[in-house]
Amino acid sequence: MLSRTRNSAVAAAAALALTAGLAVTGAHASGSKPGPGSSGPAWAAAWAASPQRASTGFKPNWSEDGFSGQTLRQVVRVTEGGDRARIRLSNAYGTSPLHIAGATIARTKKGGGAAVEEGSVRRLTFEGRRSVEIPAHGQLSSDEAGLGLKPFESVTVTLHLARTTGPATFHAQSFATSYRADGDHVADAGAGAFGESTESWYFLSGVDVRGDRARRGGGIVLFGDSITDGFASSTDLNRRWSDALAERLAKAGSPRPVLNAGIGGNLVLNDSAWYGERGTARFGRDALDLPGVGTVVVLEGLNDIGFSESDTPTYKPAPKVSAEDLIAGHRKLIRAAKEKGVKVVGATLLPLGGSDHYGERAAKVSDEFNEWVRTSGEYDSYVDFDRALADPADAERLAPEYDSGDHLHPNDAGYAAMARAVDLETL
Structure with missing residues (x-):
């Protein structure tokens, strides 16, 4: 719930704007168009x-x-x-x-x-x-x-x-x-x-940014949890998978801004004190409403299905989420993107074997969800991180060369491998 303000009219406007993912009040709204009195791109x-x-x-x-x-x-x-x-x-x-x-x-x-x-x-x-x-x-x-x-x-x-x-x-x-x-x-x-x-x-x-050098539109937002946020990547070296994807696009001669909308621990379906509002609530503000966005890549769900497997979960209570539940949440994201005219790309969940998120139920839900991403056609396209980062000797686990050590988050090499796994034409 939003806290009350002294002026009920201001509070109502703020609540409406926050729900819609829009700017409230301030110097300028945060949209992509130039402000009043401005000209140019x-x-x-x-x-x-x-x-x-x-x-x-x-x-x-x-x-x-x-x-x-x-x-x-x-x-x-x-x-x-x-x-x-x-x-x-x-x-x-x-x-x-x-x-x-x-x-x-x-x-x-x-x-x-x-x-x-x-x-x-x-x-x-x-x-x-x-x-x-x-x-x-x-x-x-x-x-x-x-x-x-x-x-x-x-x-x-x-x-x-x-x-x-x-x-x-x-x-x-x-x-x-x-x-x-x-x-x-x-x-x-x-x-x-x-x-x-x-x-x-x-x-x-x-x-x-804006000006003659700025490309107009076509920004790519990566939306997700700690894997998108860059957990376990090297501090101050810009080794998240968002960085790696931006660099790959530039080297391929099709440079585009890549924007990181990850929050460590974030869930698709539930809010958290530590891990932000649920993905379905923050999607507009953190992804769709960013200036110049053309595509969003969604990678999220491991925490929804994995927190309940941990002996000491940092998110409590941790509900047991089914594949149907998770798919329903992703469908909300897909609908919101299409209503905005933004291309939306789905991603399969990475292998989680050996991590504190792993268990028989989580493995089953992950497999079912990943199969839906690959076969349903509901996303405009998809990227298969599950197969790209899997250990050839055990598909349930991250490949050792990509594992940061917790068997859940990639290391710098793993984040680079994620960027390589994307078919740039799908963006």
Whole structure:
């Protein structure tokens, strides 16, 4: 349920907009069209992360405490280039307004950690103002900044959070380092003030580009759980399967932005305190409504069928989900994508033998679901990760060279193999 606000009319509008996956109120809506008074090509999402409510998670993070009188510096890599850039900020799970005292965007200094390239720092504004307040449950986009970006360039976004934020809307598992400093350091090029670090992203949900260099439309969103999120991939090296797919498309001469909408532990059918809203609830906001999206690849369901097999599940109670249940959830995703005119590609679930998600029932449901993906024709097309990453000696298990060690998540080589398994024509 959404928290009540002082003004019931604002609360009703916010609830309606959040349900629809749209921007609430703020500087600009987060759509692909240029804002009022703008001209030129539409915006295209170049990087994205799916928002989550504050939670403890697997590694220490700053989400539950939030920020007060501090500067937050975050590094992301875009998979699309353009002449101008903007950021998208989310207060989706905040219960009070979020005050942004100042913000900048800059090119990341190579090998510099929290440092940025001298001369590349651009002050961000919000309808011409350097500071802005994002309402509870809201999101907004900044004005455009005159910063040209190339595909696969790392970008640093810095936010000054002068007031106490309360618990922070964040993305728990970034597999990238973010930094924090006391005081106002949004304009710093150096890293000296940023003495604390974490592996999560906070408030930042997207970087968009536009301009003559930006390709119009055709962005690819990868939607799913920890395997899409990049669990067990190498920190700060951009080795998720979304990164590998973007690089493969570029090498094949058909570059397109690839956007990651994974959340570790996410389920298709049920909400979780740690693992985000269920896939069927967040699909619009996190995938279909991103600027310039043309295709979504859906890989999700292992947690729905596997959490109940674990002796110590982190999601409780963990219902026993049938193949019919999971297929019904995927059908909701398919319908939503087709209503938006977005191509939707299904993916078979990866082998899970030997993991804490494995059991006789989970294996049976996984097999039944994978057969539906392959044969039903309900997805526009599909990619068969189950067969591509299976151990030739035991099809129930990940191949040893692709196994991160938990028998559930791929390693860097496994994520690269996932990208190779995609028939690029299906995208």
